[in-house]
Amino acid sequence: xxxxxxVFAGSIRSGAYSGKTADLAHKELAVQGADVTRISLADYPxxxxxxxLESEKGVPQNAVKLAGLFDGHDAVLIATPEYNGxxxxxxxxxxxxxxxxxxxxxxxVRPFNGKVMALCSSSAGHFAGIRxxxxxxxxxxxxxxDVIAPQVSVPNGGSAFEENGxxxxxxxxxxxxxxxxxLIDHANLKSPRVSA
Ligand SMILES: Cc1cc2nc3c(=O)[nH]c(=O)nc-3n(C[C@H](O)[C@H](O)[C@H](O)COP(=O)(O)O)c2cc1C
Numbered sequence: 001x002x003x004x005x006x007v008f009a010g011s012i013r014s015g016a017y018s019g020k021t022a023d024l025a026h027k028e029l030a031v032q033g034a035d036v037t038r039i040s041l042a043d044y045p046x047x048x049x050x051x052x053l054e055s056e057k058g059v060p061q062n063a064v065k066l067a068g069l070f071d072g073h074d075a076v077l078i079a080t081p082e083y084n085g086x087x088x089x090x091x092x093x094x095x096x097x098x099x100x101x102x103x104x105x106x107x108x109v110r111p112f113n114g115k116v117m118a119l120c121s122s123s124a125g126h127f128a129g130i131r132x133x134x135x136x137x138x139x140x141x142x143x144x145x146d147v148i149a150p151q152v153s154v155p156n157g158g159s160a161f162e163e164n165g166x167x168x169x170x171x172x173x174x175x176x177x178x179x180x181x182x183l184i185d186h187a188n189l190k191s192p193r194v195s196a
Contacts (some may be wrong), residue, residue, distance in 0.1 A: 003187035006073040010080035010091035012042040017122040017157025022079040067101035070111040075187040079120040082132035112143040128153035150179040
């Protein structure tokens with residue numbers, strides 16, 4: 001069974017620690033046999049959520065595209081940074097817009113409902129973005145995503161990665177292996193795909 005897993009980071013900064021964490025998640029998920037789609041939110045720019053804009057122009061096409069990607073994958077992994085003890089606006093704004101998509105080409109969709117999801121967090125500091133991860137978990141649970149318990153939280157992002165992008169800390173490497181295994185197992189339980 002080959003689950004399809006969507007992976008993205010909650011930062012579009014060049015050299016982002018969350019981007020490096022998402023890269024490692026991508027690599028490990030692929031090693032464990034998942035079919036991974038890695039995207040950047042930079043390719044799906046969205047205006048700030050505004051219900052007047054939504055009434056006038058509808059949900060932006062990029063939100064519909066992202067909702068389609070959620071819908072077309074068995075699981076989603078988000079690697080989030082932490083801003084002021086919480087979720088960065090890039091991530092929250094994307095979630096808010098995606099949550100407004102109820103139809104794609106006339107077909108009803110519920111992008112988050114029952115979606116198997118995993119979270120990683122990272123930060124420049126000692127706390128590894130755990131507050132952001134906790135807030136994001138609460139938001140996603142509120143919109144009925146099925147967020148798995150294992151979470152990889154990377155402290156001191158500036159010194160956490162080797163030149164080749166690997167984690168320096170073996171506990172983080174093992175944590176990522178466990179997270180990816182759990183995510184694949186959950187995705188397979190929810191929507192088993194038989195490989196061709
Ligand atoms: C607006 C803002 C608020 C931040 N707040 C926090 C914070 O609450 N906790 C923390 O550990 N780091 C905080 N940082 C520092 C980030 O951890 C650091 O900039 C990190 O590199 C951002 O993630 P990225 O590397 O994935 O882009 C903040 C950064 C910004 C720009």
